[in-house]
Amino acid sequence: MSVIVAKELTTALTALREHGDARLIQGGTDLMVEINFNHVKPTTMISLRDIKSLRMIRTDTPGIMSIGSGVPYSVIEGEPVLTAIPALAQAARTVGSPQIRAAGSLGGNLGTCSPAGDTLPVMFALDASIHLSAIDSSRVVSIHDFMTGVKRSVRQHDEIITAIDFPIINGWQGYSKVGVRNAMVISVASACLVADHENADVRIALGSVGPTIIRCRAAESWLKTTLDLSTRSTISLDVANEFGRRAAEESSPIDDHRSTAQYRRHAISVLASRLLRKAYQ
Amino acid sequence: MSANEFYSLNVNGETMSVQDSWVGESLLYVLRERLGLPGTKGACEQGECGSCTVLMDGEAVCACLVMAATAVNSEIVTVEGITTDSELTDVQQSFVEEGAVQCGFCTPGLIVAVHHLLGKNPQPSEFEIKEAISGNICRCTGYGRVFAAVEATIRSRNDSK
Numbered sequence: 354m355s356v357i358v359a360k361e362l363t364t365a366l367t368a369l370r371e372h373g374d375a376r377l378i379q380g381g382t383d384l385m386v387e388i389n390f391n392h393v394k395p396t397t398m399i400s401l402r403d404i405k406s407l408r409m410i411r412t413d414t415p416g417i418m419s420i421g422s423g424v425p426y427s428v429i430e431g432e433p434v435l436t437a438i439p440a441l442a443q444a445a446r447t448v449g450s451p452q453i454r455a456a457g458s459l460g461g462n463l464g465t466c467s468p469a470g471d472t473l474p475v476m477f478a479l480d481a482s483i484h485l486s487a488i489d490s491s492r493v494v495s496i497h498d499f500m501t502g503v504k505r506s507v508r509q510h511d512e513i514i515t516a517i518d519f520p521i522i523n524g525w526q527g528y529s530k531v532g533v534r535n536a537m538v539i540s541v542a543s544a545c546l547v548a549d550h551e552n553a554d555v556r557i558a559l560g561s562v563g564p565t566i567i568r569c570r571a572a573e574s575w576l577k578t579t580l581d582l583s584t585r586s587t588i589s590l591d592v593a594n595e596f597g598r599r600a601a602e603e604s605s606p607i608d609d610h611r612s613t614a615q616y617r618r619h620a621i622s623v624l625a626s627r628l629l630r631k632a633y634q
Numbered sequence: 635m636s637a638n639e640f641y642s643l644n645v646n647g648e649t650m651s652v653q654d655s656w657v658g659e660s661l662l663y664v665l666r667e668r669l670g671l672p673g674t675k676g677a678c679e680q681g682e683c684g685s686c687t688v689l690m691d692g693e694a695v696c697a698c699l700v701m702a703a704t705a706v707n708s709e710i711v712t713v714e715g716i717t718t719d720s721e722l723t724d725v726q727q728s729f730v731e732e733g734a735v736q737c738g739f740c741t742p743g744l745i746v747a748v749h750h751l752l753g754k755n756p757q758p759s760e761f762e763i764k765e766a767i768s769g770n771i772c773r774c775t776g777y778g779r780v781f782a783a784v785e786a787t788i789r790s791r792n793d794s795k
């Protein structure tokens with residue numbers, strides 16, 4: 354049988370170890386496009402669609418919401434994620450159309466690992482961790498180590514992404530994306546900003562402006578030394594714009610069919626500045 | 635490597651067997667070319683146009699992005715199965731009456747998407763209607779008549795309560 358529709362994770366993991374040529378499929382919203390256009394010619398397929406354990410949202414560890422790799426965006430858009438991780442719900446809501454959101458998943462966004470993947474900046478800004486399982490081992494990898502390049506990650510062939518752990522932050526978080534219209538748009542530039550009130554710091558991660566998602570560590574620490582964020586007071590336009598300029602400096606965008614490097618850098622400076630002012634409104 | 639797949643799908647309440655198919659075939663292809671159900675349309679085959687919208691376990695999805703052989707445990711409803719009556723549904727009737735059908739290519743996908751919307755949310759706002767059909771591209775009508783048809787359906791459902 355060349356299509357294995359697994360109902361249990363162990364069935365999928367065993368099949369994956371056995372078949373060196375096997376490809377995993379969850380929602381199919383990335384992979385089927387490749388197959389329909391003959392870019393990928395599958396021989397053995399392992400479907401994760403019917404594995405219930407990958408569709409769970411767990412909160413048993415205090416301070417963490419763990420989202421199964423197969424939970425569709427249509428679920429992530431709503432509660433309980435909307436309240437716990439609003440930036441992730443916002444990012445999920447910007448993906449494709451209702452039909453795409455009913456099928457697409459975080460596992461697939463990570464499996465594809467495109468710098469334009471909308472949920473990845475949220476994972477980078479929140480320091481999310483990725484759970485990977487093989488038939489005889491499992492590991493948890495920080496998102497910062499997981500993504501290594503354009504469509505590249507440290508996932509090994511025999512590993513399945515099972516869940517993503519998001520720390521619950523006391524503070525503000527938001528995701529913004531620039532594209533040519535509202536529905537069905539791959540981002541030209543995007544940013545996720547997290548204002549962590551407990552640690553009195555700000556984190557920002559950028560999408561679509563480099564080979565991986567970019568965390569702007571220099572802009573983050575500049576802000577922390579410039580302002581006392583523990584007062585949570587409003588941020589002046591000058592400081593916000595300077596923060597935006599510094600964030601854009603850390604991006605490394607390219608010209609491609611969707612936009613130019615120059616426009617992307619400008620878009621990042623605006624997104625970063627706006628998100629920062631919103632966070633401390 | 636050749637792969638002659640044999641499997642059954644549950645489509646419109648019937649078990650239908652698929653024979654001699656290739657592993658990578660989409661549900662759109664299988665419905666149209668193997669199961670004799672051409673109501674579901676295909677245009678882009680990349681999830682952009684929504685003309686292939688079907689219900690899978692009650693959710694509206696693009697059939698072109700479903701690998702058919704992975705859908706064996708799901709209940710699939712196509713535009714042909716949206717009603718068991720020989721009559722048009724109220725949504726279909728409103729599309730006809732409001733002139734929401736021009737070339738008609740997008741219509742089956744829109745009909746499925748609108749049934750899905752009104753099934754989940756009987757009183758959608760204008761914004762919710764727009765969002766619900768944002769994945770269905772229509773290059774003829776300009777959408778005005780499509781919105782009119784959705785609103786007419788909602789009115790007639792409210793009146794008959």
Ligand SMILES: Cc1cc2nc3c(=O)[nH]c(=O)nc-3n(C[C@H](O)[C@H](O)[C@H](O)COP(=O)(O)OP(=O)(O)OC[C@H]3O[C@@H](n4cnc5c(N)ncnc54)[C@H](O)[C@@H]3O)c2cc1C
Nearest residue numbers: 379380381382383384448449458460461462464471514681
């Ligand atoms: C019309 C359209 C619009 C889109 N718009 C957006 C958008 O706005 N933003 C965006 O970010 N993306 C967008 N996408 C891309 C896609 O929807 C997302 O990347 C989605 O998250 C993919 O999830 P999936 O479950 O459908 O992945 P699949 O297609 O099933 O899989 C994608 C890849 O990940 C691998 N994979 C899947 N699950 C796992 C797992 N558990 N472990 C390991 N590997 C796995 C697969 O082997 C495959 O290589 C769009 C796609 C389409 C067709």
Ligand code: FES
Nearest residue numbers: 677679681684698
């Ligand atoms: S054919 Fe499936 S969305 Fe266009």
Ligand code: FES
Nearest residue numbers: 736737772773774
């Ligand atoms: S009626 Fe022609 S595409 Fe909609």
